[in-house]
Amino acid sequence: MAKDVLVEIGLEELPARFVNDAENQLLHKTENWLADSRIAYTSIQSFSTPRRLAVQINEVAEEQTSLEEEVKGPALKIAQDEAGNWTKAATGFTKGQGKTVDDIYTKDVKGTTYIFVKKQIVGQPTKALLPQFSDILTAIQFPKNMRWADHTLRYARPVRWIMALFGEDVIPFEITGVKTSNQTYGHRFLGDVVTLASPTGYEEALENQYVIVNPEKRRQMIIDGMKKAEAAKGFSIPADDALLWEVCNLVEYPTVFVGSFDASYLTLPADVLTTSMKEHQRYFPVKSNDGELLSYFVAVRNGDDYALNTVSRGNEKVLRARLSDAQFFFEEDQKQSIDYYLEKLDRIVFQEKLGTIGDKVKRVTATADELSQWLNLDDETRASTVRAAEICKFDLPTNMVNEFTNLQGIIGETYALNAGEKSTVARAVAEHYLPGQAGGKLPETIEGAIVSVADKLDTIVGCISAGLIPSGSQDPYGLRRQATGVLKILQVFNWNLTVESLLALTERQFGEMDLAQSESQQARTAIDQFFRHRITYLLKEWSIDPDVIHAVLADDMGVMTYMMAKAENLSRERNNPDFRPVQEALVRVLNLAAKTDRKAVSRDVFKTASEQQLYETYLTVRGSYYHANHEQDADEALQQLGKLSQPIHNFFDHNMVMTDDETTRHNRLALINNIAGLIYDYADLSAIEWKQHF
Structure with a gap:
C-alpha cells in the first residue's frame, strides 16, 4: 500500500535571497533521487519559509520497482570449447551474476557473437532507502555557508529540527546531531510545537500555527493585501516582483499594513526616497494615479493583525530617521562644488597598482575623447562626452553616496543638474554605470555609452594587467559583468570598431604601469582570452553552437x-x-x-x-x-x-x-x-x- 512522505528541515532564518533556489534544489534533487532509486509516486510538492525547507511526496510505493537487466558476457568463441562445452569463462560469468549456464543465450554485437544472461534486481523496501534523504538535504548548495559548534557540515544556517515521515513512521537519520522526529514548529512568536501523525494535513496544521509554507500562497496574500490597501487609500503601488519575492521570503505569515511620512521629505530626489524604503526597510513606495510619489508606504508584517497601528507607527519612526539623515546629507552635499569632490578623488585609492579614482578618471577621459573622434561625433557631442567622463565619479565622495551606495551615478546626475551642467552631461554620469547587472538596462545616449565603455574597459584591462583575473565564482571587481556590458553596448549601438582596437586604446592609457615586457605580453593574452570567453558566453545565449563560435573566433574578434x-x-x-x-x-x-x-x-x-x-x-x-x-x-x-x-x-x-x-x-x-x-x-x-x- 502506498504511503506519503514528508521531510522538513528547520533552520535559523535563511537570507531571503537563498530561499527560492534552495527550495528548487530540494525539489529537483528529490525527483532525481526517486528516479535513480526506482521509487514510484504520484506527485511531489516543495515548500519553503525563512525557517524551513520541505518536500511532500504523495503515494510513494513501499518497494522499489524490480529491474530486469541484460548482462553481456565473454564472446561465444571464448565461452565454448571446440566440443561445444561451456568453458570456465562462461561458468564464472554466470556464477558472478547469480545464474547458471542454463540461463545463457547469445546475441550478435557488431559481427561478434556474445553470451548473455538476464538477471532480476529485486526492489528493496522503500523504508530502508528513505534514510538516504539526509544526503539530499546536505547536498543543497547556498551562496554562502557557515559552520557552527564542532560540526564539519557547511550549511547556510544551523539546523534546528528535522521532521521526516513515511506514513506514520519516522524516517530515522540525523544531521549535525539533530535527529528526525514527527514534530515541527509554528511561527517563532505566535505558534507552538506541531506534532503530526502522518504527512496528511501538513499545510493546514502549520497554517493554524501562523506559518504559510506554500510560498506562492504567501506571495498572493501580500498581493491581495496590497490591492486592498490601494482600494482603501486610492493610490497605486508600482509593481516590483523582486522586492515582492524578497518580502515573501522574509516572513512566514504576512500581513500588509500602510504607513506614512512627512510630506516635506518629498522634496528629496525620488530615488533617495524609494531607496530608503525599498533597500533599507523593504517597504513598497506608493504613487498617485498620475505617477507622483506620495508620502505613504506599504509594508508587510511577519504575523497577524494584532496592534497593527502600533506596528505601523514603529515603522514610520524608523523611516523618519532614515529620511531625516538623507535630507541632512542632501543639503550638506549641495554646499560644495563639483570641483571640490573631484579633488577628493585623488585621495581615494581605486586599486593599489592602478592608482586613485582620480587617476582612473583621467584615463577614462582620454579614452572617451579618442572614442568620440573614432565615432566622428560633432564638436558639441564630443565636448559633452568628455565633460561627462571628467565628472563621472565626482559623486562618490558625497555624503549621499556614502550612505546610499547603490545611488552612485543617480545622485551624480541630480547634483550635476543642480550645479548647472548640461542635461546630456548629467544623464551620461548616471548612464555610465549601466548595465548594473546581467541583462540590465543599457545606456540610451551616445555620451553615456562612450563613458560606460571607457570606464568598464579601464577597470577590466587594469585589473587583469594587475593580476586580478576572475577565477571560478570569484570576481570581486565584477569584470565578467562589465565585459558583457561593453560587448552588448557595442552590439546595440552598432559601432564599427573592433574589440581589439578598443583594448589597444585602453592599454595605452596604462603605459606607465610597472610591468616587465613578458608580463605585459601575458596580460594582453589574458585580456584577449577573457573577452573571447565573454563573446562565447553571449553567442551561446543566442543559441549559437560551439563549433560555429569557434569558427568565427578563429582569428580576430573584430566588430x-x-x-x-x-x-x-x-x-x-x-x-x-x-x-x-x-x-x-x-x-x-x-x-x-x-x-x-x-x-x-x-x-x-x-x-x-x-x-x-x-x-x-x-x-x-x-x-x-x-x-x-x-x-x-x-x-x-x-x-x-x-x-x-x-x-x-x-x-x-x-x-x-x-x-x-x-x-x-x-x-x-x-x-x-x-x-x-x-x-x-x-x-x-x-x-x-x-x-x-x-
Missing part, C-alpha cells in the same frame, strides 16, 4: 555586430543542403592551404584552363568580398565566397596540386593559399561540423 551576424549566417547555412557543395569546396581549400605559406601567384606558370579560371574568379570575388566586408554584410560576403565553389571543384577535378613539377606545385599552392586567406577572413569553416546536419 561585434559583424561577428555575430557571421555566426547567425553560418548557423543558418549549415542546415541548408544547397550550401553543402560550397562548404566542401571551401573547406578543401583550407585543408590544403595548411601545407604552404606561399602567396605569390604567376599567370605564366598556369598550365590548365581550370586553374586560370579559378585565379580570375578569385580576383573578381576578392574585390566584391572586401566591399561586402567593408559594408559588414555577412550574407553578401558569404555569397561572394560561394562563387568560388564551382571553379574550386573544377580545379581539383582537372589538376594535381602536389605535382612533381616544383614550379607548378608552388604556384598552385600559392593560389590555394590566397583563396584560403579570403575564407579565413570570414571564418574558419573547417571548424564547423557540417556533415552532422545533412
Whole structure:
C-alpha cells in the first residue's frame, strides 16, 4: 500500500535571497533521487519559509520497482570449447551474476557473437532507502555557508529540527546531531510545537500555527493585501516582483499594513526616497494615479493583525530617521562644488597598482575623447562626452553616496543638474554605470555609452594587467559583468570598431604601469582570452553552437555586430543542403592551404584552363568580398565566397596540386593559399561540423 512522505528541515532564518533556489534544489534533487532509486509516486510538492525547507511526496510505493537487466558476457568463441562445452569463462560469468549456464543465450554485437544472461534486481523496501534523504538535504548548495559548534557540515544556517515521515513512521537519520522526529514548529512568536501523525494535513496544521509554507500562497496574500490597501487609500503601488519575492521570503505569515511620512521629505530626489524604503526597510513606495510619489508606504508584517497601528507607527519612526539623515546629507552635499569632490578623488585609492579614482578618471577621459573622434561625433557631442567622463565619479565622495551606495551615478546626475551642467552631461554620469547587472538596462545616449565603455574597459584591462583575473565564482571587481556590458553596448549601438582596437586604446592609457615586457605580453593574452570567453558566453545565449563560435573566433574578434551576424549566417547555412557543395569546396581549400605559406601567384606558370579560371574568379570575388566586408554584410560576403565553389571543384577535378613539377606545385599552392586567406577572413569553416546536419 502506498504511503506519503514528508521531510522538513528547520533552520535559523535563511537570507531571503537563498530561499527560492534552495527550495528548487530540494525539489529537483528529490525527483532525481526517486528516479535513480526506482521509487514510484504520484506527485511531489516543495515548500519553503525563512525557517524551513520541505518536500511532500504523495503515494510513494513501499518497494522499489524490480529491474530486469541484460548482462553481456565473454564472446561465444571464448565461452565454448571446440566440443561445444561451456568453458570456465562462461561458468564464472554466470556464477558472478547469480545464474547458471542454463540461463545463457547469445546475441550478435557488431559481427561478434556474445553470451548473455538476464538477471532480476529485486526492489528493496522503500523504508530502508528513505534514510538516504539526509544526503539530499546536505547536498543543497547556498551562496554562502557557515559552520557552527564542532560540526564539519557547511550549511547556510544551523539546523534546528528535522521532521521526516513515511506514513506514520519516522524516517530515522540525523544531521549535525539533530535527529528526525514527527514534530515541527509554528511561527517563532505566535505558534507552538506541531506534532503530526502522518504527512496528511501538513499545510493546514502549520497554517493554524501562523506559518504559510506554500510560498506562492504567501506571495498572493501580500498581493491581495496590497490591492486592498490601494482600494482603501486610492493610490497605486508600482509593481516590483523582486522586492515582492524578497518580502515573501522574509516572513512566514504576512500581513500588509500602510504607513506614512512627512510630506516635506518629498522634496528629496525620488530615488533617495524609494531607496530608503525599498533597500533599507523593504517597504513598497506608493504613487498617485498620475505617477507622483506620495508620502505613504506599504509594508508587510511577519504575523497577524494584532496592534497593527502600533506596528505601523514603529515603522514610520524608523523611516523618519532614515529620511531625516538623507535630507541632512542632501543639503550638506549641495554646499560644495563639483570641483571640490573631484579633488577628493585623488585621495581615494581605486586599486593599489592602478592608482586613485582620480587617476582612473583621467584615463577614462582620454579614452572617451579618442572614442568620440573614432565615432566622428560633432564638436558639441564630443565636448559633452568628455565633460561627462571628467565628472563621472565626482559623486562618490558625497555624503549621499556614502550612505546610499547603490545611488552612485543617480545622485551624480541630480547634483550635476543642480550645479548647472548640461542635461546630456548629467544623464551620461548616471548612464555610465549601466548595465548594473546581467541583462540590465543599457545606456540610451551616445555620451553615456562612450563613458560606460571607457570606464568598464579601464577597470577590466587594469585589473587583469594587475593580476586580478576572475577565477571560478570569484570576481570581486565584477569584470565578467562589465565585459558583457561593453560587448552588448557595442552590439546595440552598432559601432564599427573592433574589440581589439578598443583594448589597444585602453592599454595605452596604462603605459606607465610597472610591468616587465613578458608580463605585459601575458596580460594582453589574458585580456584577449577573457573577452573571447565573454563573446562565447553571449553567442551561446543566442543559441549559437560551439563549433560555429569557434569558427568565427578563429582569428580576430573584430566588430561585434559583424561577428555575430557571421555566426547567425553560418548557423543558418549549415542546415541548408544547397550550401553543402560550397562548404566542401571551401573547406578543401583550407585543408590544403595548411601545407604552404606561399602567396605569390604567376599567370605564366598556369598550365590548365581550370586553374586560370579559378585565379580570375578569385580576383573578381576578392574585390566584391572586401566591399561586402567593408559594408559588414555577412550574407553578401558569404555569397561572394560561394562563387568560388564551382571553379574550386573544377580545379581539383582537372589538376594535381602536389605535382612533381616544383614550379607548378608552388604556384598552385600559392593560389590555394590566397583563396584560403579570403575564407579565413570570414571564418574558419573547417571548424564547423557540417556533415552532422545533412
